[in-house]
Amino acid sequence: MHTFPAPAKLNLFLHVTGRRPDGYHLLQTVFRLIDYSDQLSFRLRPDGIIKLHTPIPGVPEDKDLCVRAATLLQREAAVTAGVDIFLHKQIPMGGGLGGGSSDAATTLVALNHLWQTNVSQARLLELGLQLGADVPVFIFGQNAFAEGVGEKLSAIELPPAWYLVLVPSVAVSTAEIFGSKELTRNTIPIKIPPFSVWQGHNDLESVVCRLYPEVARCLEWLKKLENTTIAAMSGSGACVFAEFASEPAAQAALEKIPNDVKGFVAKGLDYHPIQKIIESKI
DSSP, X not given: OEEEEEEEEEEEEEEEEEEXXXXXXXXXXXXXXXXXXXXXXXXXXXXXXXXXXSOOTTOOGGGOHHHHHHHHHHHHTTOOOEEEEEEEXXXXXXXXXXXXXXXXXXXXXXXXXXXXXXXXXXXXXXXXXXXXXXXXXXXXXXXXXXXXXXXXXXXOOOOOOEEEEEEOSOOOOHHHHHXXXXXXXXXXXXXXXXXXXXXXXXXXXXXXXXXXXXXXXHHHHHHTOSSOSEEEEOTXXXXXXXXESXXXXXHHHHTTSOTTOEXXXXXXXSBXXXXXXXXXXX
């Protein structure tokens, strides 16, 4: 059995700058990887069967992103082997933290190593985009400024930081938010640098807060905290976060969260941890 992490991400800002003729939205965002992960374990099998042993309730196996990722790579590289997949979920679903996308990316990167298929990172990025707009950044493997639908990635250096993430007890539909008539789609495109991450905002925030009062309540609570550099919603929600310069400051804020709200503290990462794991196995 081979086990690999699938970390969450935060969108430090998310600007919607337009819409393509095919309906996809044009975005600008900064992805920050954080040290809060799902875990995926893989056991190779010789018969070509791809089997997920930990299905997510309500998700048919052939629609599961891990199964789809494994199937895509198997077809791409004409692999005759199969795999048993075991997923341990920690990242909340419908939270805007990229859990499903990260699981798919870890499946592609891990199986490319385990099946010895030697597919290039550039091609893995293309395969990832077929699975979802947020999948490529996890294959890219480091913090990134993203454009297009989220697939045009440029590496970005971010200072060390700790994050308090609140998990409202609602699951937000990404399609519902992007389809909203109230969504602003004309934020002026920016360039990094000179634009600073801390000057950004999340265009989806106001729409989500109107539709989901629980998200608005959690975000307002975060914005009243001291010593934060950012307080914002990640992706299309529901999770909201505040950024701190130190772990003690983030932990102190965690201890004060309302009793009916779940939350956690996570360190900001510079790189996806799977890279070092694979290098250590070679």
